[in-house]
Structures are given as C-alpha cells and as structure tokens.
Amino acid sequence: MYKYDQYDQSIVDARVAEFRDQCARRLKGELTEDQFKPLRLMNGLYLQLHAYMLRVAIPYGTLDSRQMRMLGHIARKYDRGYGHFTTRQNLQYNWIKLEDCGDILADLASVEMHAIQTSGNCIRNISSDQFAGAAADEVTDPRPWAELLRQWSSFHPEFSYLPRKFKIAVIASDEDRAAMRLHDIGMQLIERDGVVGAKIFVGGGMGRTPMIAPEIKDFVPYEDLLSYLEACLRVYNRHGRRDNMYKARIKILVHEIGAEEYARQVEEEFAHVKTLGIDPPRAELDRIAAYFADPAFETGVSDDIDCSDPDFALWLDGNVHAHKRPGYVSVTISLKPIGGIPGDASADQIDLMADLAERYSFDELRVTHSQNIVLPHVKKADLYALWQHLHAAGLGESNLDLISDIIACPGLDYCSLANARSIPVAQKIASRFADMNRQRELGELKLKISGCINACGHHHAGHIGILGVDRKGTENYQLLLGGSGAEDVSLAKITGPGFDEDGIVDAVEKVTDVYLANRAEGERFVDTYRRVGMDPFKEALYG
Amino acid sequence: MKLLTGNDLKTGDVIWWAGGEWSRHVEDAVDVTDKGESLAATEEAARRVNAPYVIDAVATDNGPRPAHIKDRVRALGPTVRLDLSLKPADPHAGNWVI
Numbered sequence: 001m002y003k004y005d006q007y008d009q010s011i012v013d014a015r016v017a018e019f020r021d022q023c024a025r026r027l028k029g030e031l032t033e034d035q036f037k038p039l040r041l042m043n044g045l046y047l048q049l050h051a052y053m054l055r056v057a058i059p060y061g062t063l064d065s066r067q068m069r070m071l072g073h074i075a076r077k078y079d080r081g082y083g084h085f086t087t088r089q090n091l092q093y094n095w096i097k098l099e100d101c102g103d104i105l106a107d108l109a110s111v112e113m114h115a116i117q118t119s120g121n122c123i124r125n126i127s128s129d130q131f132a133g134a135a136a137d138e139v140t141d142p143r144p145w146a147e148l149l150r151q152w153s154s155f156h157p158e159f160s161y162l163p164r165k166f167k168i169a170v171i172a173s174d175e176d177r178a179a180m181r182l183h184d185i186g187m188q189l190i191e192r193d194g195v196v197g198a199k200i201f202v203g204g205g206m207g208r209t210p211m212i213a214p215e216i217k218d219f220v221p222y223e224d225l226l227s228y229l230e231a232c233l234r235v236y237n238r239h240g241r242r243d244n245m246y247k248a249r250i251k252i253l254v255h256e257i258g259a260e261e262y263a264r265q266v267e268e269e270f271a272h273v274k275t276l277g278i279d280p281p282r283a284e285l286d287r288i289a290a291y292f293a294d295p296a297f298e299t300g301v302s303d304d305i306d307c308s309d310p311d312f313a314l315w316l317d318g319n320v321h322a323h324k325r326p327g328y329v330s331v332t333i334s335l336k337p338i339g340g341i342p343g344d345a346s347a348d349q350i351d352l353m354a355d356l357a358e359r360y361s362f363d364e365l366r367v368t369h370s371q372n373i374v375l376p377h378v379k380k381a382d383l384y385a386l387w388q389h390l391h392a393a394g395l396g397e398s399n400l401d402l403i404s405d406i407i408a409c410p411g412l413d414y415c416s417l418a419n420a421r422s423i424p425v426a427q428k429i430a431s432r433f434a435d436m437n438r439q440r441e442l443g444e445l446k447l448k449i450s451g452c453i454n455a456c457g458h459h460h461a462g463h464i465g466i467l468g469v470d471r472k473g474t475e476n477y478q479l480l481l482g483g484s485g486a487e488d489v490s491l492a493k494i495t496g497p498g499f500d501e502d503g504i505v506d507a508v509e510k511v512t513d514v515y516l517a518n519r520a521e522g523e524r525f526v527d528t529y530r531r532v533g534m535d536p537f538k539e540a541l542y543g
Numbered sequence: 544m545k546l547l548t549g550n551d552l553k554t555g556d557v558i559w560w561a562g563g564e565w566s567r568h569v570e571d572a573v574d575v576t577d578k579g580e581s582l583a584a585t586e587e588a589a590r591r592v593n594a595p596y597v598i599d600a601v602a603t604d605n606g607p608r609p610a611h612i613k614d615r616v617r618a619l620g621p622t623v624r625l626d627l628s629l630k631p632a633d634p635h636a637g638n639w640v641i
Contacts, residue, residue: 027553029590047594049617051555080627095627097554341623412613413621421616423623473611501641 001064002147002291004112012109015116019043020102044115045101049416052096055118060128060146061089061367065354068365070111072350078104085343087407087458089127089367090118094414121162123153127169129177130368133292134330134376136322139191142172144289152226159233163240164248179369179461179485181213182206184250185232197221202232203254206455210491211251214259226279231269295362295377301327305380312387315398327380333373333390334397338434339427342408343371352393360386370407402439403447404430407458411451418451420468420475425449428505442512445525461485463526465492466504477504481537482529496542510540544574544602547582549595557617569618570606615640
C-alpha cells in the first residue's frame with residue numbers, strides 16, 4: 001500500500017482546511033450556490049435528489065483495513081449507516097450534511113484518503129485491475145504505475161479545467177478486468193524485449209456516444225510515459241469541443257479527426273514536451289513500487305481445500321481467482337445479494353470486511369468496477385473460515401459473473417440526472433433468476449443497468465444491457481445485447497422498442513431462453529449472440 | 544398547481560414551500576401559482592433554501608402529487624429503501640411514486 005509522505009499529507013490537510021472554510025462561508029451566505037458549486041464539486045460533493053452526495057476516491061480501488069473502517073465510521077456517524085461502491089471503484093455517501101463536510105474530510109485525511117477530483121472536468125481517480133499485485137497473469141504490478149499517474153494528475157494545473165472529465169485505467173494482463181478500452185486513456189502494461197512499458201489506447205468511453213478506444217501507440221517506455229500522456233492531454237485540451245458538452249469528451253475528438261491524425265499530433269507535441277524534463281527517473285517508480293512489495297506470503301502452504309460443505313463448494317467455484325503464489329487465491333465478496341442493492345454495504349458489513357482483510361488478506365482490500373469487494377491474498381487453508389464469516393453476514397453470495405451479479409447505477413432512486421430507476425429492475429431480475437442452479441446453467445452473463453444515457457451502469461458493455469429512459473413521464477427500459485468491457489470488448493446493440501419495469505424482466509428471461517436454445521458447447525451468452533446474431537432474440541422479444 | 548421545492552442548505556433535505564415556511568412533507572406544499580420564481584429568489588437570497596425550482600403537481604385528496612416521477616421520488620425518498628423514506632411504516636408507500 002502506498003503511504004502518504006509529508007507532501008501528500010500536507011496537501012490533503014490544506015485542502016480540508018480550505019474546503020471547511022468554503023463550506024462555512026456558504027452557510028453564512030458569503031458564497032452563493034453558483035459560486036460554491038464548482039468548489040464543492042472539486043471536493044466530490046454533489047447535490048443529488050435527496051441530499052448532498054459525497055464521492056470518496058479510492059485510488060485504483062485499493063485500500064487497507066484502517067481506511068475501510070473509516071468508511072464504515074463515516075457511514076455510521078455522518079450518513080445513514082451505509083455506503084455505495086461505484087463502477088469507478090469509489091464509494092458514495094447519499095445523505096451528507098453540508099455542515100459535516102469539513103469533519104468528514106478531516107476524518108478521511110486522517111487515514112490518507114480524500115474526495116479530491118472525484119468530480120469536475122479533471123483527471124479522475126485512476127482505475128485498475130482489482131487483482132493487481134496478486135494475479136497470476138500480470139506482467140507487472142500495475143499499482144505503482146497507477147500511483148505515479150495519481151501523483152502526476154493530482155492538482156495538475158494544466159489539466160484542472162479540461163473540456164470534460166477524464167478517466168484513465170491501467171492494467172497489466174491480457175485479461176481486461178477494468179474495462180480499460182472504455183476509458184479516455186487505457187494503458188496496458190506489456191513487456192517487450194525484457195522491458196515493461198505501456199500500450200496506449202485513447203478515446204474510449206460510454207455515455208451517450210459509446211466508443212472503444214483505438215490503440216494509438218504500441219509501446220511507451222517508462223522513461224517517456226508522463227511526457228507522452230502529457231502530450232495526449234495537451235492535444236485534447238487544445239482541440240476538445242468546449243462549445244458543446246455532449247461532444248467534449250476526448251472520444252469525440254479522436255473519432256472526428258481519426259486515431260491516426262490524433263496520434264500524429266500527440267507525437268508532435270511529445271517531441272516538445274520531452275524537452276521539458278518532466279519524466280521522473282526510474283528510481284521514482286522503484287521508490288513507489290517499494291510500497292507495493294509483496295506481503296509476507298508463507299511458503300510451502302497447502303493447495304488442498306476441503307469442499308465437503310456444498311454451499312462453500314459453490315462459492316469456491318465462482319468467487320475465487322488464481323493467485324501468483326501457491327497456496328493463495330484472491331477472493332471476491334459479492335455485494336449483490338438476491339433482492340439487494342448492487343454495490344451497497346452497511347457500516348457493519350464494511351467493518352466486517354475490514355476485519356476479515358486484516359485477519360485473512362494481509363490487511364488489503366480492493367473495490368471492483370463491478371461493485372464488489374476483493375480480498376486479494378487469502379490462504380487457501382483459510383477459505384472455509386472466511387466464507388463462514390461472510391455467509392453469516394449476508395456477504396456469502398456465490399453469484400460472481402452470473403446473471404444476478406448485476407452492475408446498476410443508483411438511478412432515479414438517488415441521482416438527479418437519472419430518467420428511470422435502475423435498482424428495482426436489478427432486484428426484480430435477480431429475484432427472477434434467484435435459483436442458483438438456473439444461474440449456473442446460464443453461466444457467465446454480465447448484466448448492466450443504467451438509469452440514463454450517461455451510462456454509469458455500463459449498459460453498453462453488458463452482455464445484456466438495460467438503459468432506463470423517460471417516455472412521456474414514465475419509466476421505460478431499452479434492452480441491449482452483445483456488449484463486453486473485457487478483452488473481447490464490444491458495444492451492445494439495442495434490440496428494439498423498450499419495455500416497462502415488469503416487461504424488461506420478462507424480456508431478459510426471453511433472451512436467456514433464446515441463448516439456452518441456441519448455444520453451442522462451451523459458449524457463453526455473448527458468444528452465442530455473436531454467432532447467431534440479433535434476429536432470433538428479436539423474434540422472441542417482438543414476434 | 545405549481546409547487547416550489549428545493550433543498551435545505553445545511554442538511555440537503557428536500558423541502559417544499561408550505562406558505563410562510565418550508566416543510567419536508569410534500570403534503571404541506573401550497574400552490575405558488577405564478578409567484579414561484581419570485582418566491583424562489585427571495586428565499587434563496589435569505590439562505591432558507593438551496594437550488595429552488597418550480598414544478599407542476601396535481602391536487603389530490605391526500606395533498607399535492609408532483610407530476611413527474613423524479614419529484615415524487617424526491618418527495619418520498621428512495622423507493623428501494625422505504626425504511627429511510629418519509630413514510631417508513633407504510634409498506635405500500637413506494638406505489639405512490641409510480
């Protein structure tokens with residue numbers, strides 16, 4: 001885990017004091033809402049449907065038990081006893097009082113956390129692979145690189161007022177667990193001739209105009225990385241469409257001028273930026289990497305697991321991931337109980353996960369973009385005891401990557417931008433498919449729901465996607481098929497006319513029936529869709 | 544009818560203009576007719592409300608019902624957490640929203 005140095009801590013403490021003062025001035029009437037709004041947004045504070053909402057940054061989704069406990073403490077003391085883990089690996093509180101904000105941010109700062117750059121047209125929290133540093137298939141640990149980018153992008157004076165928000169993802173394996181190519185910049189760390197560098201993709205994103213980021217550079221060595229990224233941002237900052245917020249994301253720029261021309265301009269700018277000497281020496285990456293050194297893994301530990309408890313065996317089959325060290329696995333804790341709210345965790349559950357991380361996972365936790373929690377380093381011999389704790393706390397759901405492991409944005413139940421509710425639809429679908437045998441028969445099926453076109457629920461990347469729209473004042477749900485945010489990235493296509501709340505649940509069931517009737521050996525839902533096309537699904541839906 | 548709504552500056556709570564004061568309960572809201580915009584300006588300047596705006600609503604026997612679902616969700620609370628809504632004891636409260 002990265003630890004703040006005196007500069008990090010003093011910067012964050014200063015920001016807490018500054019925002020505390022700004023809140024006080026707002027409450028005294030010295031600032032109008034128009035004046036205050038950009039200031040609060042810079043500190044992750046939104047005004048949502050019911051109250052202020054605070055979005056807390058969890059850098060590349062990594063946190064330790066002390067930080068996790070603080071999230072639980074804030075939920076309990078200042079909010080209504082729960083928090084919501086987001087598709088950007090952050091956490092949101094839904095019921096924050098303005099008068100408490102200074103104290104909340106001070107509490108966060110006391111455990112090296114903040115809410116800076118979780119809103120606004122700046123570089124947002126860097127996202128990454130939830131299994132970073134643990135996965136058997138990574139070429140290197142992406143977290144030091146993500147941390148380097150965090151430090152580079154925090155308070156970057158040139159990129160604090162970009163045309164629009166800017167999201168970067170870093171992965172280090174061929175398997176993409178971070179929806180990397182659906183980010184403004186996606187970085188895949190690769191090894192070439194014994195040297196690790198980054199393959200760069202630019203111009204991906206979801207929202208109203210979904211795009212898959214094209215590759216614009218096959219290899220950037222560490223020594224050039226920040227200069228190259230600086231050049232990417234500079235070209236965007238210069239030519240991004242500030243005149244139209246719907247065309248202001250970098251994906252529009254890259255699409256309009258073409259990836260080749262964009263890459264050419266970046267190279268031209270890079271030639272200039274490189275002369276400025278902003279790239280830190282290799283020793284800086286090594287310094288950061290030292291914070292992410294492996295924990296004290298035991299050697300010679302057994303790979304044997306007693307699977308005699310059938311419920312445990314079911315969970316084990318779906319919720320663990322291969323680890324780079326023998327005798328260990330990474331465990332995903334599902335925050336998707338049947339009928340529950342995807343991504344929500346109570347303060348007690350947050351505390352429990354912190355305790356379990358401390359006891360079984362070298363004090364580490366991760367947040368996934370699928371709104372689940374990972375314990376990255378669990379000894380196989382401890383799995384049964386761990387599962388028993390999780391099961392008793394309602395956190396033992398064995399539905400990872402199955403149809404009830406649904407990504408859902410807060411939707412119209414909480415969000416002022418939403419047009420329709422997402423969570424009730426997720427609950428109804430999960431309940432319809434509650435039978436675990438049925439879920440397992442369907443196999444890997446990623447279902448993602450957004451309550452508006454902004455696509456926080458990643459519906460474009462769902463094997464099955466659902467988009468809530470407002471049709472003459474009533475909620476209506478469009479069905480999309482064939483998306484993926486993984487290494488087989490693709491954008492889902494809309495099936496046809498939308499459905500009401502109950503109709504969309506029936507529609508999901510119909511398309512799964514079509515899949516079961518048509519699938520070939522070993523095919524996932526999305527594989528069958530890609531092979532047979534949209535027609536049989538449309539036929540079943542619309543006759 | 545027209546209602547004036549906004550958020551409490553300190554707490555962020557959804558509030559409704561009840562004629563002379565603000566209420567957390569939409570049942571208390573009064574028809575602001577064509578005076579909503581001027582009322583909003585006065586109340587916002589006095590820091591008694593944050594981000595006020597005028598909405599359409601329908602008068603019913605149980606009080607005003609906002610015309611748009613978004614404002615009905617604001618009035619009640621999240622339909623998926625009725626325990627946190629303004630009517631936690633009513634299991635059918637969510638039906639009012641839809």
